[in-house]
Amino acid sequence: xxxxxxxxxxxxxxxxxxxxxxxxxxxxxxxxxxxxxxxxxxxxxxxxxxxxxxxxxxxxxxxxxxxxxxxxxxxxxxxxxxxxx
Numbered sequence: 001x002x003x004x005x006x007x008x009x010x011x012x013x014x015x016x017x018x019x020x021x022x023x024x025x026x027x028x029x030x031x032x033x034x035x036x037x038x039x040x041x042x043x044x045x046x047x048x049x050x051x052x053x054x055x056x057x058x059x060x061x062x063x064x065x066x067x068x069x070x071x072x073x074x075x076x077x078x079x080x081x082x083x084x085x
Contacts, residue, residue, distance in 0.1 A: 010074035017067035
């Protein structure tokens with residue numbers, strides 16, 4: 001459930017950055033960072049921990065590739081969540 005929520009927030013961050021809506025991107029960036037911390041506390045799976053850690057790094061970037069990285073991690077987390085269902 002957390003992985004899917006993080007995936008959706010990362011998607012919203014990517015869309016906000018791509019559209020130039022920095023207010024939207026900042027709001028969902030905060031939520032995504034909270035979910036990353038929560039995932040790190042509750043998960044044992046090394047793969048999901050690596051995704052959460054790398055997602056945090058991507059969220060803290062301020063360059064033109066930040067939206068693409070957020071989208072990539074969104075898709076990876078979504079695939080992980082769907083696989084676990």
